[in-house]
Amino acid sequence: SNKKLLILAGDGIGPEVMTQVKRVITWFEKRQGLSFSVSDGLVGGCSIDKHGVPLTDETMAEAMDADAVLLGAVGGPKWDNLPFEIKPERGLLRLRKDMELFANLRPALVFDALAEASSLKTELVEGLDIMIVRELTGGVYFGQPRGIENLPNGERRGVNTQVYTTSEIHRVARVAFELARKRGRKLCSVEKANVMESGLLWREEVTKLHGEYKDIELSHMYADNCAMQLVRQPKQFDVIVTDNLFGDLLSDCAAMLTGSLGMLPSASLGAADANGKRRALYEPVHGSAPDIAGKDLANPLACLLSLSMMLRYSFDLGKEADLLDKAAQEVVAGGFRTGDIMAPGCTKVSTTQMGDEILKAL
């Protein structure tokens, strides 16, 4: 059956890494008998340039209708000084919110061949494999009231609201418990329950839910301590679950620990419907990298591995996903490197050449 796929390449290096993804999709269609119906849309700066908004209602509707959305990256200096409400990021945030993608899965994985690229000592990161589950549709990102107001005394006041309900906490914690069950059976829940009532609620509710997942070892950690522990001894973690804002910082910190930001995919998942289907969006962890955009220098592997996550999570095509993951491992182990992961003795390749090598390995 036809899988409806919406591709939003976005800004910066988004389009060029997505070109390689499309080549691999075509390979899966020709060689593995998969069948996709792919359409393209605009998000972020490129949508602002064409339509004046970072995401049109039409594209939003297409995303709602798709079986999966694959996104490149959004943003760049060109759009940095736009008013808050029409910045490129709002397009991405609207996709997350309207598709109700409450669970953001961000693996921090160290590729054997790349362990030395980490800024951490090699022995601390070798074999590292953490999964961060970040809540993605709640918290201070979307809480009301929010805004900037003028005070009578001539000052201004900026307000945002951090808010979570029981059910918002449960649904994302469930995803994390389930993932822990398929991995090392260890879950660390992260908040600031010592300072924030919303964090205290988070801790209490995750603890309650633990009753249904007694086979999982649950621990709690304050977010500041987690930032420390990630740097000190990252391998102590298996699955981490945390809120939207802490997840933003901690998952980026964890990603950087791996030394291979250009290799990291992510999945954002919604609730399962009656048929077990979830709305889903897949995107690389790296940003739009405007400094190297359009130069055929970007590493397409993070976006290709996002495609692999899509095959696995949205279409239950585990074997096909394995093929792609293995190809990426092989190509990197074979010494083919884009600039971001280049090392002495390796072969430097362009974005397109990296795509060539992946196709060869497949």
Add this chain to the structure above:
Amino acid sequence: SNKKLLILAGDGIGPEVMTQVKRVITWFEKRQGLSFSVSDGLVGGCSIDKHGVPLTDETMAEAMDADAVLLGAVGGPKWDNLPFEIKPERGLLRLRKDMELFANLRPALVFDALAEASSLKTELVEGLDIMIVRELTGGVYFGQPRGIENLPNGERRGVNTQVYTTSEIHRVARVAFELARKRGRKLCSVEKANVMESGLLWREEVTKLHGEYKDIELSHMYADNCAMQLVRQPKQFDVIVTDNLFGDLLSDCAAMLTGSLGMLPSASLGAADANGKRRALYEPVHGSAPDIAGKDLANPLACLLSLSMMLRYSFDLGKEADLLDKAAQEVVAGGFRTGDIMAPGCTKVSTTQMGDEILKAL
């Protein structure tokens, strides 16, 4: 003239590291002609045990009246399950709020002799010297409304409010600009202006203030990117200024990068009065470390260096502070190490012995 000093040793390893601080204070009185009037008080768990609250009104009044407060550490498993409002941390938070200590100075400094203790590759942290200025009396730590409410549908809802006004931003940014002027003249202001209006206000107001500090190179960075950049290339930073919550995570992350958490002091400063005097509290960055408490194992250097910050910032005793800083450098370079910073070939010492060595070096 008599300097009124309030010592709040607190919980865990607080009392034993503070014992060494008192020995050094006595040395300064006997050998350098300084004169302090020192009183002791309770904060945190020890105050809960004695008075049922983490800080009594009497101790609060003493703190308001002191020229400087020196704090050890608060908290421990014994008090972890107390209700939110009387947890040990509330004592510390009340001190910060009532004394209006809006500027938290947290240096992340790598001691030459300890560069190898970092989990980062030595060349990335050798010579590292960052100053993080964290806003300490505003933001989500104190914003109203806050709390947990029961919803009609049986769910619960946890709320906290992130809020900053123009003047709160200006006063802490001023401290950061002034510090940058005495250091490398580079200031990086950190928020999530792409997602939070309070962060946008922060960015706009810091930018305005820059007009008065044109000699300082100002940059802006999103908090998630800052978490990455600290791990990737920490030496790119000189002074960082950020809000209360981001400052909590980022300063802990930066502290851990140094590999010598047991060595890091901090200062929390209020506004200068007509005589240029500021309310001030000094404390080590490390916590109460309940696992090693009472065993004479803790590293007293962070607390001793907090005393040195006090001499420098509260009493303008730069020369005396230098003496103490130099003594700490010498003792560490001489190979004397508590367990946390122990390395092959060094001499392992207890808390008390470390105090002995500091006194010898002085």
